[in-house]
Amino acid sequence: MSTASPAPDAVPPVFNAAATTAAFDALTPEVMRRRGSLKWTMYPGDVIGAWVAEMDLGTAPSVTAVLQRAVTDGSYGYLPPQVAESVREETARIQGEAFGWRVDAQDVSLLPDVLSALGAVIAHHTRPGSAVIVPTPAYMPFLSYPGLYGRECVQVPSLRTAAADAAAGTTWALDLDGIEAAMAAGAGLLVLCNPWNPVGRVLSPAELDAVAALSARYRVPVFADEIHNSLILDPQAVHVPYASRPGTDPDLTFTATAASKGWNTPGLKCAQLIASAGARRAWNDSPLSKHLANEASLLGAQATVAALRDGQEWNACARGYIRDNGRLVAETLAEVDGLELTVPSGTYLAWLDCSGLELPDGVTPADYFRREPGVVMNDGAAFGAGYESFCRLNLATGRGIMRQALQRLVDAVARLRS
Template sequence: MSVLPSEPVPGFDDLSLDWLRARRSVKWHRPGPRVLPAWVADMDFPTPPVVVAALREAVDRRDLGYPDWPDGSPLRRAFARRMMDRYAWAAPSDRVREQTDLIQCLQLVLHLATGAGDAVAIQTPNYPPFLATLATMNRRAVPIPMRDCADGWCMDPAALDTAVAESGCKALVLVNPHNPTGRVLTRAELEEIAAIARRHDLLVISDEIHAELAHEPHRHIPFASLSPDAAGRTVTLTSATKAFNLAATRCAVTHYGPDRLLALRDAQPPDLYGAVSPLGVIATEAAWREGDAWQRDLLTVLDRNRRRVHQVVSTELPRLRHHLPEATYLAWFDARPLGLGESPVERVLKEGDVLLVGGSPFGPDADGFLRLNFATSHAVLEDILAGLVRALRPGPSQ
């Protein structure tokens, strides 16, 4: 089944299994020595050299004391520059606040802007920690199902409008680009959502952490950039961690559109929600300032890999429903047509020695679905796909 890439990409296709299995992070450490992990959303690729150099320089100069940031970290200006350079969005830097990760960003905004029992709309399927956050914080999740359309996954604005009206939602958690389906919402779709938010006075909490992983010809559009009204009701959450593989640096940003919410945030005790690490700020600045060449190579590899996944699934497992993702390094499969009679995650692990995720943690009606992380080398991806096919290929009687 293996088809060699026409041009292996140095630094991305020369990963050894020994090096990967020696990692102490959860993706490769937890599954054990026999299993190939394609579950948690970490990439297998080494940290970008420009980030390593920036961190090493800070450590070599023994500069690990308290930072001198009287007006907030340099991330505030770095975020504003990145948004202007990438998306022509003039995001005021004085409305940016630092947090340790995106989940904390979401939890803080929900804590400040909503109360126990309040309804919050959210696309489903969705990133499991977001759904778990709503449950743990006693916010009533109002699922807005993504529809499986002929040419990809679709968000249904009419369903959103009806659900918000009937449930009295205070907020919408909008994940765009979407995890796990990989959809990139178009300007027309975003404008429909913005009209609904304006009509129902919704706070929009826009998770845009996968923005820089959109594949050609798709383009990410920051929700807050749509109009002054959208800007004034949107809280944007993002980080360099997904697009540059920096999860361990624990660094994210929140851009606050609503004046009242920003004032409420700044009225909190300054260290109540923790403080971002200076090393995380250094890593993020280096990635955003000097990492574009590395990221171009990354996107070349991810584009090739997403097409390879789609090719193998379409030819070897034609009943496994799948759309070519428009962004991210995640593939979302509907295994229900296979009629397995058991969890497809368990089947793939047992018969294919490959660890994926899926099912109910992604929301209602997600049983029978699988998510596969294809951010790895060509050789490792081929082994993952071989395990997937081995586990899910129909037998003679099927």
């Protein structure tokens, strides 16, 4: 049983799907700029922010309520142990109930964010000096983090294949042979992102099992970043935690997660690392783990509990809305020569191949779309070598904004041809 609640006397506000959807529909670029998030303020002028992984959709009423309460109370102190315990319990509960993975709450550690977990695992839980394997395309910091710890990053380009559903275009699969070759060459860690930013894949149990077999054969730990696990869009897709597979070795497995993507609270700084057996003992023994636990914020911890405990209906509503945005984008861009979209099954990020466009020399697709029609997407080059002709498009916005962004993209491609 939980020993603490985020705000003991607060009644979770009632979620209303119609009002929530209407609020999403009412979003405009002006509203978003006024809110002042990074996505909408980094680039000045009449631009649509569709890059960094923030949602425009706000957050669950339960999260808003707990934060409003903290503001009213002026409650901005350090994180008390009871609230940290509530995060551990809710994290373990949700893994069991949503994903069928039995987690002991004591195997959950708190941290400010997932990347600090990755840094600590590289620094303290891999062979000194060993390289870090990152399947690409990859969430950008995975490529630079190993270097911060004096490690080489071995990029393993993934395989592009036809999607099972022809309408979904192409999809991406891990290059297991490439990963094995890197392990055989002495790498000390594999970073596994599932659901996979930026290609939106939800990895299958068979792929996870193949990774587990390689990890066991070469004794290479796996850092499973599952931060997008609450963002499964495709009703046919099922998120399976890597660590829940029977072939994984708990001594070699670290799982990172957070409510920060599914409930849009990355600025509140609270993530979770799940490690059991030898991995947990090693983690708990490292002085860095205690230091990091103290860096998780009280507001972030309260928001996490409110999200996981009372924010599921809002999350489901947001996912349905993002899924419909994805369909709209896929249908619209299917008519545009030169662009090919990978429709995400999970995450709110779409991976757009622009290699069919004829752009002026030296101009990347992301540059072109930012300058010409004013749609800011992430530049594919940041996701690994060889992805210069790709962009990452953020689907987590209001339908009106999504339509405006699409119209701008369609018109800008037409202008290239005129």
